[in-house]
Amino acid sequence: MTAYFLWFKAFHLIAMVCWFAGLFYLPRLFVYHAMSEDRISQQRFEIMERKLYRGIMTPAMILTWIFGLAMLTSQWAVLQHQHWLHLKLTLVLVLSAYHGMAGMYRKRLLHNPTGTSHVFFRWFNEFPVMILIAICLLVVLKPQF
DSSP states (O other): OOOTTTHHHHHHHHHHHHHHHHHHHHHHHHHHHHHOOOOHHHHHHHHHHIIIIIIHHHHHHHHHHHHHHHHHHHHHHTTTTHHHHHHHHHHHHHHHHHHHHHHHHHHHHHOTTTOOHHHHHHHTTTHHHHHHHHHHHHHHHOOOO
């Protein structure tokens, strides 16, 4: 293990926790935004969603990727044959696409706050939980395929 691997891992976990906090909270804001009926509330949600998405979630996602790739490259000789890792990286790509979809929904809500049902956003909110469970199980159990 390189001397920096554990530092990369610590910062990867910190960034990942911040990213997931946003991934869990942003769709909940979408629920409230879609349910709001007055313009003042909608404007408040727009500001909260923008600050969360741009100021916390996106930088945390970028740092998660940077430190994850730093760990990967520092231990490539060992990790390249770990199939659980390939599956984990696929799930992280899916999660990154979800992040992009959340950004798309944030912009849609700016133009049409009642265009998407709050019920949809309640279901949309559950997806990152499933990905988190799968990633944690893969990383901890490291199943051999």
